[in-house]
Amino acid sequence: MKYQSAFDIIGPVMVGPSSSHTAGAVRIGNIVRQVLGEAPRRVRFELAGSFAETYRGHGTDLALLAGVLGLPTDSEDIPNAEQVAAGCGLAYEFAKVNLGLVHPNTVLVTAAGASRETRVLASSIGGGKVEVQELDGLPLKFSGERPTLILYHEDRKGFLATVSRILDGSGYNIARLALERRMRGGEAVTVCEVDEPVQDELVSALRASIPVLHDIRLVYVE
Amino acid sequence: MAFTHLHELIRMANERGVSIAQLMLDVESEQTGRSKEEILERMARQFDVMEEAVRRGTREPVMTRSGITGGDGHRLFAHLMGGGTLVHPDTLRATAYALAVSEVNAGMGRIVATPTAGSAGILPGVLVAALDSGRYRREDLVMALLTAAALGLVIANSASISGAAGGCQAEVGSATAMAAGALVELAGGTPEQVGHAVGLALKNSLGLVCDPVGGLVEIPCIVRNGLHAITAMTAADMALAGVRSVIPPDEVIAVMHEIGKDMPVSLRETGIGGLAGTPTGRALRHKVFGERAARRNAGAGRPGEQGRSGEQGRAGEQGRAGEYGRSGQPGRPGEQGRSGEYGWPPEQVRAVAPCRENGEDAVAGDVGGGRGGVERGDRT
Incomplete structure (x- = not known):
């Protein structure tokens, strides 16, 4: 089942405005950073569906960026993610794309650090929960909720x-x-x-x- | 074990001779290996965050980042404190509180998603109002959060709590149902009455579309949170009075999911149809995001136009709705270098930690007992 813990429903503690478009996006960014295993230098976010239509209104872009910068969902620095990124020398871009038949809130993140590059396709499935759908093009699913x-x-x-x-x-x-x-x-x-x-x-x-x-x-x- | 049906939840609570809140606590402890004290302590902290947002949004006017809404929680609170309101002030308080939390959320302030951020006003609205009534202890309200959690798990697992997947009914509707059930148990109702409160509250939310102006969680989200707080309270009283949901609550939840799937994509958190597509809705979007965004919208198909068709999945036919289909057509050209597109000024930067190389900043902390393996996507 997708939701098992009481804190999946009464949570997360987060900065607004949207659990799926902000908190979920931060979590996706956090996962990408951990998969990369080093500080990202370049990152490209390709957004589909509702993410693509409403990302600026929900701060999805700031949230994704904050996530790859390693900020948690309740960080009050999320609104300032662009400045944090600039301070870190992180180059980034956003694009709207058609990813085919995917969940409405899906993003393909390509991140590169000093020595590695990774590509993560992930969806924000509601209430701040996320699910990785593909890792480096392989159909591997995980949520990062467990070690x-x-x-x-x-x-x-x-x-x-x-x-x-x-x-x-x-x-x-x-x-x-x-x-x-x-x-x-x-x-x-x-x-x-x-x-x-x-x-x-x-x-x-x-x-x-x-x-x-x-x-x-x-x-x-x- | 995961909660998927209300009738099972009610049966389990009755078999064990406990409340739904107590059942949730027992199961959470069994599933995560955490002690009940630890779980209660963490839930109490969630309640504290909820209360802080309530107090902040009523004490002072909280303006949202876009500037198109804000200050209504404070406004209504001042009004009810002045007396002479149509609705009893203690009841109206729940609406003021729900507005306040939703405004804090829209201002990128700290809230608890219950179950989502877009619907984060309702539960704190009714529960902090209950706290202020002086009739309940803080511990009772923490237990009420556990009741709400169990109900939310059922809805999330058997239907949806995502506006993009199921419309506003999945967010505000779910929150209203959770709040109604939580209030019933708080007031000493039976698990069956909790179930009926969920059914009654959710019925009144069916069909609610997700049509945020400019894609912002402001119009109509804030007002819906405020008004649905009263719906939740009334549904709770109805259930306590013995009113039943003739359509079994589990069937109401199931049909909410069905209705959500039938909703056109323009009315599922795309900021295209509904209130977002009205002349004023479009003008506000333009005002917030500026000329550039407006030009982009004009080029990609007029907002509101494809809204009516609702033919999700038939890609390539309608402007933007087609993006969810399986066309394989290239997406529209990306928009790079979007700095400065926001209509609001940059704020002070405080954190520098993100620049650290990895290893030291792994977020591998406490995960709050979430053991949920994600078995399938919540596809629509």
């Missing part, structure tokens, strides 16, 4: 078995899991949500034990 490991790796036999063994051995419960690959034996991404807060030791253990694991990102947004 979420994003594992960039090669498609190899036994990869998931090793990951789950390490998680189990370290006392983590897998809440949700998805793996997508570009081709057999090629580049793959696994998204794994766990119930427990992720400790550094887990990340180190995964890195040390799995040679085909190239990179790990942790996504977790309030």
Whole structure:
């Protein structure tokens, strides 16, 4: 189910004016920043549907920008996101696009930092809740509400078995899991949500034990 | 476990011999592993934020960022304090409070989305008015928030709480239903009466379209929050009096979703049809966003025109509504470098932290017990 916690309904605490167009947009930006794993230098927001029609009225642009800058949903700096971005040397642009059959509040964010680039397609589904629909063009869904490991790796036999063994051995419960690959034996991404807060030791253990694991990102947004 | 139907919620509360609020508290604790004290403490903080917004918007006139609305919460509050009102001042207070919170929201001030920001005035409106009546303790109101949460979960999971997906009925309608049910339980009503209050309040909100002028959460959102606070209170009293929702509340929720899906896209938070498309609505949009936005609208199809068609999904046929379809046609050219497009002056910059390289600023904090895996998109 999409909504399970009382605080999904009585929350979030946020600056207005719109939970889906402002708070949800901040959360999407937060997720993008965490997926990128470094300070963004260039970011492009392609907005569809209701996002595209009303983004300025709702401050969706400021909210998305605030999100990639790492500000939380209740930050009173959200209205000043453009100045914050300018102060950080972050270049950004907004465009209205047709993304096809997607939720009315959807944005495709392309962000680049000093060393990496990522592309996140995400929707704001109401009440401030968000859902990533695609990561780097792969159909991987996650919300960032639980500690979420994003594992960039090669498609190899036994990869998931090793990951789950390490998680189990370290006392983590897998809440949700998805793996997508570009081709057999090629580049793959696994998204794994766990119930427990992720400790550094887990990340180190995964890195040390799995040679085909190239990179790990942790996504977790309030 | 997730709440999806009112009749289940009511049955579970009755089986356990507890209120809906207590059931919500138990389930939240079971699901998140957090103690009940911790949950209550956090919910009490949400209530504090709600109350702060109420006080702020009544103590002084709060103007919205666009400048086209504002000050009405303060205005009505001063009026009721002056006496001689048609509606009893204690009741009218709920409307003044709901207006106040909605104005704080439109001013990009801090509020609690209940269930959304566009509908964030109603619950604080009725609950802070109940607090001020002196008849209830603050703890009772925190429990009432849990009642409202359980009701909101049912609506969100079986229908929608998104104006873009289901129109204003999904936001203001849901908030009104949540508030009505919460008041019933606050006043000592049974879970069944809570259900009927939800049914009665939601029925009165069916068909409400989301037509914000200029896409701003101001006209008619602020006024709707104010007036629906009284709807919620009246629906609660009706349910307490034994009035039943003849159409079962779960069916009312289901049909709200159906109606939302049937609404033309111009009336679902696109700022195109309805009040947004009136001559004055368009003029206000022009005033707020300036010449440039107006020219863009003129080039992309006159606002209000495609509003009538409602043929969502048939891309390429109507101007902007076609964008949701599956056409694969290229979008309109992007608009870059939009600095200065806002009609309002830049404000002081305070935060510099965002410039830090990552790692230290990961938002990996307390997530408030949200365990919800998102299984499917809320597509329309």
